[in-house]
Amino acid sequence: MKIIAYAVREDEKAAFAQWQGENPDIEVKLVSTELTVASLEEARGFDAIVAFQTGEYPADLFDRMQAMGIKDLSVRNVGVDNLNLASAKQNGITITNVPAYSPNAVAEFAVSQVLKLLRNAKAYDRKISQHDFRWAPNVAGEINGKTVGVLGTGRIGQVMIKIMQGFGAKIVAYDPFPNPDLAKQGIYLDSPDDVLKQADIVSLHVPATKDNFHLINQDTIAEMRDGAIIVNVSRGALIDTTALVTAVKNGKLAGAVLDTYENEASFFNHDLRGQTLSDPLLTEMLSMDEILLTPHIAFYTDIAVGNMVRVSLDSAKDVLTTGTAPTVVVG
Ligand code: NAD
Numbered sequence: 001m002k003i004i005a006y007a008v009r010e011d012e013k014a015a016f017a018q019w020q021g022e023n024p025d026i027e028v029k030l031v032s033t034e035l036t037v038a039s040l041e042e043a044r045g046f047d048a049i050v051a052f053q054t055g056e057y058p059a060d061l062f063d064r065m066q067a068m069g070i071k072d073l074s075v076r077n078v079g080v081d082n083l084n085l086a087s088a089k090q091n092g093i094t095i096t097n098v099p100a101y102s103p104n105a106v107a108e109f110a111v112s113q114v115l116k117l118l119r120n121a122k123a124y125d126r127k128i129s130q131h132d133f134r135w136a137p138n139v140a141g142e143i144n145g146k147t148v149g150v151l152g153t154g155r156i157g158q159v160m161i162k163i164m165q166g167f168g169a170k171i172v173a174y175d176p177f178p179n180p181d182l183a184k185q186g187i188y189l190d191s192p193d194d195v196l197k198q199a200d201i202v203s204l205h206v207p208a209t210k211d212n213f214h215l216i217n218q219d220t221i222a223e224m225r226d227g228a229i230i231v232n233v234s235r236g237a238l239i240d241t242t243a244l245v246t247a248v249k250n251g252k253l254a255g256a257v258l259d260t261y262e263n264e265a266s267f268f269n270h271d272l273r274g275q276t277l278s279d280p281l282l283t284e285m286l287s288m289d290e291i292l293l294t295p296h297i298a299f300y301t302d303i304a305v306g307n308m309v310r311v312s313l314d315s316a317k318d319v320l321t322t323g324t325a326p327t328v329v330v331g
Helices: 010-022 039-043 059-067 085-090 103-118 121-129 155-166 180-184 192-198 218-223 241-249 280-287 302-322
Strands: 002-005 027-030 048-051 072-075 094-096 147-151 170-174 201-204 228-232 253-258 291-293 328-330
Touching (some): 002 302, 010 027, 010 302, 039 059, 048 302, 072 302, 085 094, 085 328, 094 302, 103 155, 103 201, 103 291, 103 302, 147 155, 147 192, 170 192, 192 218, 218 241, 241 253, 241 280, 280 291
Parallel strands (some): 002 048, 048 072, 072 094, 147 170, 147 201, 201 228, 228 253, 253 291
Antiparallel strands (some): 094 328
């Protein structure tokens, strides 16, 4: 049995080596190139592919895979919107993903950024680097006693709630499919608007569906409490960024934690040192003390990277040995 892994990063290699050690009968080849129709040639003679990229997996890729006798593509991430799933299905290629690599990684990051924002971290970092050791005027806020509104109580939202409760926050939440255990705590409100109206900190943990496009916009921001904070460690498309920046600048909102941005694709995880950014809104957010912007790194922990590698390889092995896997998306 032979598996080839594409777009392998240095930080993934230890996890690949560990899995290879546990599965000595399977040949695993690692390449650093992304999977394209051209680079697919490297997979000749292999039974399955493991990949991770934001670029497209086009229809003709699956035509070629079928012609080459490759039966499975296991992605090392959750999202499959960049795969032509219809073509995979037509060609009889099984697709698997990694549905949850570490909800804790994302929720812990969100909370740590909220703390940094409440503690005026950007202002203090700048002041301290200039040897300005004065306290005023940067008096901080606390999570304890605040109302945290959680939109989406799936895998990550649930961990967020647990951590925030540990800090002493009151939780209000909305999810069209409430979690029965959380419902017993009486945290669910009838609508997202009710959550926006009551929360000091609004945290989004929902998928980027068509219905959720610009869930936070000028109108929904107007519903929110004056001086509230928005947290988006989910997907950029959930927020109308221009409306958000305007609301922070005019004082309606106290600030925002953003690990995603609707126009992030050509910036995040790229080395743009020394370059002027071609996106004035992004440049403006980076200059603001009230907005903590990070390049989609909430998931990026040793545990999550290990899980992404292990689960994708396990899935490829399962498909090749049994014809299916618990993580099948198509097949
Ligand atoms: P999940 O599928 O487990 O939970 C999502 C929940 O949102 C579901 O319970 C669903 O019913 C609910 N929902 C959908 N639309 C809603 C709406 N309009 N209002 C309220 N609830 C709604 O998903 P998850 O694994 O918890 O992931 C949550 C988000 O985090 C996703 O957008 C995902 O892409 C993102 N994510 C980000 C990172 C990162 O590194 N920043 C990493 C992993 C996941």
